[in-house]
Amino acid sequence: MTDWYVENYRDEMTYGIAVKERIFDSQSDFQRVEIFEAVRFGRTLVIDGIFMTSERDEFLYHEMIVHPALCTAKSIARVLIIGGGDGGTAREVLRHPEVEKVLMVEIDGMVVDVCKKYMPALGAWDDPRLEVRIADGIAYMLDNDDPPWDVIILDGTDPVGPGEGLFNAAFYRTVKERLAPGGVFALQSESPILDDVFFEIQDTLREIFGHVHPYFGPVPLYSAGVWSWTYATDDADPMAIVDERATRVEAHSKTYNREMHRAAFALPQYAKKRPG
């Protein structure tokens, strides 16, 4: 008998993965955290019943949330990650030797602990440039004396539960204030075809940033066919790829390359305006 773990989207769609072994299941202070060994996806992280990432397909998400920003920001010495508790985003950031300091502010220590223990390949936890702080990202943004950041990455869950406050104009404004000149704010911005949240995020970002560029890619574990991230900036250019940085990334990446970088920013007709 196959053991299925099934995610249910609004009682409209389900997505299930066959599970070899249920490895971890606990309620943290914020959310339910589960880890499975899946037949197809390897070790898989699930939060509050929603698939987050897996060993097999995590590169499709982590390379794409990181490298468009990291290959184009004016400087990439200082990078702030809000969320990102599984470690994959920090790992991709740290592939750039120009990065001197990465601060990850993750609200849920349990996510970091279990990913370190059960999905160690996702992280680069021993890199001395990485500081992990278990704290509320919103509170951190409102009250800190850190110098500005060259790139700020918001790698959060969906805009429900602890992630909700990370998807509004007040939070985006604190991000903009902490960004260095030539800096980039990159965030996961939900599926462009699943519902209207994608369009709401774009509208809100446009109130704050001079240039807002959504971009797209597949993430099989998110059963929508296509996922989006957004590149928001006042003065960086998402097409101004620094070849030296991209060449280094391409030596190890599984999806990202310069062609894919440029292609990801192509907007389908349905994304050019909010559906009626």
Next chain:
Amino acid sequence: MTDWYVENYRDEMTYGIAVKERIFDSQSDFQRVEIFEAVRFGRTLVIDGIFMTSERDEFLYHEMIVHPALCTAKSIARVLIIGGGDGGTAREVLRHPEVEKVLMVEIDGMVVDVCKKYMPALGAWDDPRLEVRIADGIAYMLDNDDPPWDVIILDGTDPVGPGEGLFNAAFYRTVKERLAPGGVFALQSESPILDDVFFEIQDTLREIFGHVHPYFGPVPLYSAGVWSWTYATDDADPMAIVDERATRVEAHSKTYNREMHRAAFALPQYAKKRPG
């Protein structure tokens, strides 16, 4: 109680859609044909337990199998479709006023009949340029006196069941022989990340055609995150978009535009070589 229809991929993944009403279910001479009214996807066609297309997301598949070829082939007066029984591919082809004749050779008359009846929006069945012939596409290709075709589109099911013989060198060779100079062969070529079939199709096409260009896009109903089509030719250029044709398509399309056309051909690192 929600009524779920669930597709099971190799006992590794499932994809389910909530069904409002089960409308049609019958065994044809070739396969089991079902139509549902789904909560999210509208009318949905399922063949042998595999989701084929739905009213809501069909544009993502049909626009992408058709317009890269139709916007770049030297002439598009004569277009042959093998398969395509739901009518969506022919409908997109017929949007081009330069098209004079479309022949659809579909093996399963039941698919055509039920799609005409229950999913009429997918087709342009009354267009006088369209001829539908219920016949075996392989037999047709081997024995006909029709003049060469400017574009041949293979819009088949997965390479199992009646679709199996459409995915081999012998069939591709008959396609090449029937193609006019400057012609293009466009086909659905499975998911590039689900298994190795995608790579096998590419290898086989490369034995026959001088230029083989896979391209990618999302199809939510195919639970793999990303789907592929392939543009095979001896003497056409997938980047030589005829602006007049594309402009007309963009006036009605929901995903296709010139940006998306060019972007779809970007190859992720994992698709540049077969995974080890």
